[in-house]
Amino acid sequence: MLSNSSHFQESLDKRKEEGTLRRLKLQSDGIDFYSNDYLGFARSKELQYLLLQKITDNPQLLSGSTGSRLISGNSDIAVSVEKDIAQKHQFESALLFPSGYNANLALFSTLPSRHDTVIVDEQIHRSVHDGCKLSNAKKLKFKHNDLKDLKNILKKQKNHCYIAIESLYSMEGDFAPIREIASLASKYKASLIVDEAHAFGVFGYGLIEQYQLQHQISAAVITYGKALGSHGATILCRETVKSYLVNFASPFIYTTSAQDFQWMSIKTGYEFLDQNHHLAIQLQNNIKTFRSRNLQSPSAEASPVQAIIIPDNQRLKSLQDALSEEGFLTYAIYSPTVKAGSERLRICLHSFNTEEEIVKLTGIIEEFIEN
Ligand SMILES: Cc1ncc(COP(=O)(O)O)c(C=O)c1O
Secondary structure, eight states: OHHHHHHHHHHHHHHHHHTOOOOOOOOOSSEESSSSOTTSGGGOHHHHHHHHHHHHHOGGGGSOOOSOTTTTOOOHHHHHHHHHHHHHHTOSEEEEESOHHHHHHHHHHHSSOTTOEEEEETTOOHHHHHHHHTSOSEEEEEOTTOHHHHHHHHHHOOSOEEEEEESBOTTTOOBOOHHHHHHHHHHTTOEEEEEOTTTTBTTBTOHHHHHTOGGGOSEEEEESSSTTSSOOEEEEEOHHHHHHHHHHOHHHHTSOOOOHHHHHHHHHHHHHHHHOHHHHHHHHHHHHHHHTTOOOOSSOTTOSEEEEEOOSHHHHHHHHHHHHHTTEEOEEEOTTTSOTTOOEEEEEOOTTOOHHHHHHHHHHHHHHHHO
């Protein structure tokens, strides 16, 4: 016991020295350039009142589900919301989860068998890595968005392969070449799994829907804690895959179902999204304003996540502090979360940011970089 806790303290002290110690902080007041609330749904009074009305009409929504969905925790609402979501995304079926983390854990711990190989983009979300750890499959990484590297790896595999990508990456703010990867997957008979956490809502129902790639995808993960301003996730897939997950995915089977209120919030979020297309347009206008300021960034033109590389943990911290003093909330990503030398300020743009805020924010960054 003692030796363990001294190891804990050593690791914490090391992080403190490096300036990378994580702490739980309360949200501070300020101008939001760091949250995933891309369309402002989480702050929308209109959406809050819609949800309140649902609860007033049916207070039962707030009650506990009483068990796993396979025992007493299933409900008409969960089933009908899944049916609705599958239809909207034009997939055969959908399976709800309490979070995107759980959805990825379920997918990657369950679908690949010990004879399979999972090939992940080197920037894939941690939840995919953790899912792989729970499976017995071999895991390989390909260089970020590098089709050539992916092809080389695929060529050498004798076993069945799964390819794991995000459609829009949250650290770099760039898109996967999703159509090209889908073609490669078809060519090598690999199963493609796409995480749409950051694209959903910002680009309609996501990039799979926009490019109509449903038939080339084995499973997609949609999360509702970002643009939908809610919480939860769905795995979109074929009926057989859903049934396989329901039978074999521990993160689905051995946990109490979320309350119906969560599923109802997701349903209401979709309705709100369908009625408020202008918010995604407003967001794109704000991204254009940001990009017009000509800061160097590896991020894509249309991405709501814009990264500014400040290679040095201390310098990065000074910039974040300088912005914070002016009331701007941004998020600094230090090594080792990203490679040393590629430390970055992560700026999330929203539909509700004003032109004035964006101009002031970029002005401070520009001045900092020049000095
Ligand atoms: C790409 C990606 N996948 C999955 C998740 C996990 O989703 P959730 O926050 O709903 O657990 C996140 C959130 O950080 C994410 O960015």
